[in-house]
Amino acid sequence: MSLGRYVLTRIAVAVPVLLGVTVLTFSFIHALPGDPIDALVGFRSVSPATEASIRAEYHLDRPIWEQYLLWLRDVLVLEFGESPITGRNVMATVGRRLPATLALGGAAWLLALAIGVPTGIVAAVRHGGPADELSRIAALAGIATPNFWLGLVLLLLFGVRLGWVRVIPPDAPLASLAMAKFMLLPTITLGTASAAFVTRLLRSSMLAELDATYVRTARAKGLRERTVILKHVLRNAFLPVVTITGLQLAFLIDGAVVVERIFSWPGMGRLLVRSILQRDYPVIQAGVLLIGVSIVLANLLVDIVYAVLDPRIRY
């Protein structure tokens, strides 16, 4: 199978998964106790006539599968209606927050790779040596440090004591230098554990690959050790790392809930927590759906990267 056909197959498989995500997102509202009408009228008692007209207006009088299809029709064009709590357009609210979360998560993810990959390689190549031991201790510390604690300490040190960075986000667009500078601490806070994780994972998978016969062949050919490691070993050792980093995207969004709160970051995490507390169902629905879709897409990307790295996957 060619790479192109493989990608098309993966996309075709992702479509039912995405539909599954919409079904789950839609149905969780109906699994919750209480009637949406109560929420819509603000938990006041209303006349049956008014209630019926509201039901008709929101299609709540239709059978549930029809409600789902109507909802899906709107969702496909990213129309989530208005929040009954704030009265604002849900998509506008979520649309402002999602990029901030994706930017933070993406930056943390890049940081994890930028630190984890070289450290993992060095630790594996010099395994048993001081560099390996040092990386082991650092990784252990990185995994064991709770991100809320790390965030608070960083903020206290660099924001409050040293005054090098702002304590709250600047009033600037997301893609600006001021914002990039502010993002440094939350990125470190969020990315440290992942970096540690990538380091350990890559180290162990490189160690396993270093014993492979093809590595001996590469050396017997007279290749430079650098080529042997970076060309032959790394590409094989990277497969498990790719799998895990895809899953870590979900983990990073989880982590973002805590980190966004500490750094007053205007992201999905904080929005979701607030919406859950306020029972702002349309916002929760939109948020959960978009996060679900992001994760499905990230996994699709992982599948594709996997196939690019290892031709055997395409079969």
Added chain:
Amino acid sequence: MALLEVDDLVVQFYTDDGVVRAVDGISYEIRAGETVGLVGESGAGKSVASLALLRLLRSPGEIVRGEIRFDGRDLRECSAAELRELRGNDIAMVFQDADAALNPVYTVGEQIAEAIRAHEPVTDREARERAIDLLERVGIADATARYSDYPHEFSGGMQQRAVIAMALSCDPALLICDEPTTGLDVTVQAGILELLADLARESETAIQLVTHDLGVVAELCDRVLVQYAGEIVERAPVEDLFYDPKHPYTAGLLASIPRLGDDRPRLATVPGTMPSLVDPPTGCRFHPRCPFAEDACARRNPSLVEAESGSPAVDAGPDTHLAACLEYTGDLVGGLDYEVRVRDESEDVADDPCRERKPESRRGDTR
């Protein structure tokens, strides 16, 4: 001066159980263009000895003594860069299990072209063309299309051919083949052997062939070294070895080759197993398994001598028949009691020495 001269090579592995001397003072030489077999059971130290030649041993294995001279240069003295120059260029290796020897994530062609690029100032295109030529030379049909195939798209025999093509890419003076046909179907084996035989005949390349398969040796080799428990116990031109094995271990190996029309109820084997090299037997290492062993064999380790005269091996020419058995220094009372029968013109047979010998003459019995 021979192409390769190995002198008193000792390789040790440091394990939890103790120090393992996988190769214990072996010496041999290979002349330009000749094919030399290195034979023995699993665990005899054949592969370790071969890896040591290119200094490809990985921790905890280490060369602790000896010289490896290639074209007069001591490989143990070479820097990492000099060694890299030699590897794949002057000395190339073909490993057993070609499936594992090829990197699964690069195309077969790229892995061959890469070897050429590592040693010669060629453009990517030239390297590619030469790789395609090599694939053709080792008998891969439709080589141009196959260049871009990944190893898993090749059959086992084709993978081994590709590995051989890779080894030949820079016209090495010495090719080390480590069990090149093990794990392949018999018909595929025959094809690979034919390919190697052509190479041995046509090119100037010397071959060190490591195998446990005496049939392969008979087919390809000019001379044979028999290795047992880290030591060389017999060395002879190939015909001498098959017609007139001097060491009881060699005789046992020959007797255990299954033959068509064999009327024996069971396959002959050399009784026992290869001893642990952490704590090798005293005296001759083969004595616990040897049907002719006497008390002296447990005390004295025989050195490799000329089988005819008993004079030291160091003075012998490369084609002299050498064996390491007390028989040839006149220290064996009972002698080696086996005879070699040639069944027909093409088959050379040593009778199973373990069956010929009566039980009361085994070591430890009084005479």
